[in-house]
Amino acid sequence: MTDSKTTRLMALEREAEKLRKINAALMSRVERSTDQQLNAFSLFETAIALDQQVRDRTQQLKQALQSLEKTNGRLLQAKQQAEAASSLKSSVLVSVTHDLLQPLNAARLTLSALAEMTSEPKGVALTEQIDRSLATLEDMLRTLLDISKLDAGVLKPEFGPVAIASLFEALEQEFSATAARRNLGFRIMPSSAVVRSDPLMLRRILQNFLANALRYTHRGSVLMGCRRHGDDIRIEVHDTGPGIPEAQREAIFVEFQRGETSAGDKAGIGLGLSIVRRFADLLEHDIRLTSRPGKGAVFSVTVPRTLDPVAIPMREQASVDYRYGGMEGAKILLIENDLSSAEGLAHLLEKWGCDVAVTISKSEALERIHALDGIPDAIIADLHLDNGETGIQAVDVIRGAINTKVPAIIVTADYSAKAASDVSAYGHELLKKPIKPAEMRSLLSFLLAAEQSARL
Secondary structure (H helix, E strand, O other): OHHHHHHHHHHHHHHHHHHHHHHHHHHHHHHHHHHHHHHHHHHHHHHHHHHHHHHHHHHHHHHHHHHHHHHHHHHHHHHHHHHHHHHHHHHHHHHHHHHHHHHHHHHHHHHHHHHHHOOOHHHHHHHHHHHHHHHHHHHHHHHHHHHHHHHHOOOOOOOEEEEHHHHHHHHHHHHHHHHHHOOOEEEEOOOOOEEEEOHHHHHHHHHHHHHHHHHHOOOOEEEEEEEEEOOEEEEEEEEOOOOOOHHHOOHHHOOOOOOOOOOOOOOOOOOHHHHHHHHHHHHOOEEEEEEEOOOEEEEEEEEEEOOOOOOOOOOOHHHOOOOOOOOOOOEEEEEOOOHHHHHHHHHHHHHOOOEEEEEOOHHHHHHHHHHHOOOOOEEEEEOEOHHHOEHHHHHHHHHHHHOOOOOEEEEEOOOOHHHHHHHHHOOOEEEEOOOOHHHHHHHHHHHHHHHHHHHO
16 A cells, blocks of 8 residues: 555656646746747837937938038138139239339339439439339339239249359349449359259249348358259358348248348348249249358259250340440330330430330331331330230331331330240340330340341
8 A cells, every 4th residue: 555655656746747847848938939029029129219210310411411512512602702812813913013013114214314314423322222222112013923923823834954054144243233232242153054944933033042142141242153962953142141040040931021130221021032932832942041140141942953955045135245336326116105114215215315206006106107217227115005906016017017127125014924925926025124224225236236237
């Protein structure tokens, strides 16, 4: 009985254990099923939330893009307005500078005629002082014209071989009188080197170096020369001026910044060296300054050497050293629409012994040719006349009318490359206003002498 109960109890325990395992398996299956249902719902909710976030972000992105488009539109409009304003400023500055050069030209011509009439030392000193002031004003106007062209982006370098000797010769003649007037030693060392650069821009750099050195040097001398620097040529200008403190060496290349001057010093307005920096950047020439305060300064520009031949050496009319013969009785036809300039130049030509007929247009010039009692020996014409006429056209018409290729000089306050190119294309000589009387007299004397030799 006992054994039977024991056996039955064990069987029941085994059955209970089996049932517990089955129950546990069923519970586990139910739990897994519930978890899966809950995860699917959670994923569904997450998907809905993400979709809404995507919609929100898309809307925000659209708004940002629309705002960016509006901003770009405003920036484009502002850029166009700035470009238009810059262009207007440059064109106005060019026009104003051109107009200012006209009365300046008349003033210098009249002053030159007055100087020839003045013999008293005091009068000579006064005319020289006025001439120096006018020369300073001329330099400022030319610098402003260069700045306007650089700002407008119309001044582009034209690279080619440049003979250092031709540059140095012209600069020596240009600055010798200034150095003598200031009782300074002035020397330019000769050089046979040829460099690759834009001849006009390189000359402007050296002009400003020399003008700056002579302006600030009160005792001693100014020297310009060349040094070999690897495959390049370094052109240096040395002076014995007050020197430049290290703190000011970068500032002097900024517009309207200049070195310290003493009382009575007629320094510029601080544009020369800023033009130097701008030209050097365009040309990719290295500009250097070394200085010891109280001992002087050295400005230099490094230019690449070249073995290319110089087809046409750079020549400035002012550097021509001819004898002033053949002026007396020469018949000159002057075509100039600016009356003050015409009067000043005519008076100067008459002082040199010329017979001058003054006109303002090609039609009037044709009528006045008879007043010269024959064919003119030379024509001097302004490049820009009234009603769209040009001096080039006037000379061409007059030459055709008299059937003679009379030598012609075109004068202008237009410093553009196009003006120089147009005049050169017709084979005329070009003088830029303000006209330097010595330059005019030298060139006119040469042309008259050459024309007289051709007729013989």
